[in-house]
Amino acid sequence: MNIDVELDTRGLNCPLPILKAKKALSAMTSGQVLKVVSTDTGSTRDFAAFAKQTGHELLSQATEGSDFIHILKRR
Numbered sequence: 452m453n454i455d456v457e458l459d460t461r462g463l464n465c466p467l468p469i470l471k472a473k474k475a476l477s478a479m480t481s482g483q484v485l486k487v488v489s490t491d492t493g494s495t496r497d498f499a500a501f502a503k504q505t506g507h508e509l510l511s512q513a514t515e516g517s518d519f520i521h522i523l524k525r526r
Contacts, residue, residue, distance in 0.1 A: 452510070452522065455483040461490045461518065468494050469501050472523065476507060479525045484510065487521040494519045 458475050460468035468489045475485055487498070495512055498521040502509035508524040 453484060454486045454522070455479065457486045457488070459488050460494075461488060463489070464491050465493050465497055469497055472498070472501070472521075473505075476505075476523065476525050481525055483525045485523045485525065487523070489519045489521065490517055491519070494521065498523070 456475055456479060458471055460471055463471070468487060468491055472485060472487050479485065491497070498512065499509060501507070502523060506526045508526065510522040510524055512522070513520045
């Protein structure tokens with residue numbers, strides 16, 4: 452998968468990972484892919500809700516150790 456922008460939000464709690472992702476997505480063009488790495492345990496639920504509300508496509512979510520990886524495609 453081609454990642455256009457990677458965002459490291461480790462150590463930040465809700466709502467900061469979502470706010471930083473929103474800012475990054477607004478600077479991207481339609482179809483570009485954003486990877487967000489978070490340590491916030493609620494981020495899986497938060498990013499699913501964020502994608503549904505904003506229309507961005509949530510391509511995948513995974514857990515790697517204590518990191519939660521979210522891949523979003525800009526609408």
